Amino acid sequence: MFGILVSAFNVALGFVLRTVVVKFILFFGLYFVVQAFVPVLASLLPKSVDIAGLFSSLPDSVWFFVNMFMVTEGIKLMFSALLTRFIIRRIPLIG
Structure with missing residues (x-):
């Protein structure tokens, strides 16, 4: 019984670390990149x-x-x- 719980915990932890955390870091970085480039693009407009x-x-x-x-x-x-x-x-x- 204990092995099943540990296995389920490992699967859930692996899902969180592989998908949720990686996507959060990626989109958080993309947000700051886009936020930094908007003033640059606005300065290039006539x-x-x-x-x-x-x-x-x-x-x-x-x-x-x-x-x-x-x-x-x-x-x-x-x-x-x-x-x-x-x-x-x-x-x-x-x-």
């Missing part, structure tokens, strides 16, 4: 885009539909989604 100036040149008839369809919020969501997709694809195990 900073002098005058989006407000582009929107201010639109006539009032176009502004009505831009506001109705919430285009400005949609553009912000699209850029953040594209940046998130880019970052996720750079992770070796996921992308």
Whole structure:
């Protein structure tokens, strides 16, 4: 009976050490790598885009539909989604 319990404990301990701990260390390291590269990628993006100036040149008839369809919020969501997709694809195990 004691041998069965020791064997079950060894199997459980082996599972934890081989899979759970290794995955935790791997994903913890990947988290810090991604967190370190986001400011580097953000610094490489262009900073002098005058989006407000582009929107201010639109006539009032176009502004009505831009506001109705919430285009400005949609553009912000699209850029953040594209940046998130880019970052996720750079992770070796996921992308």
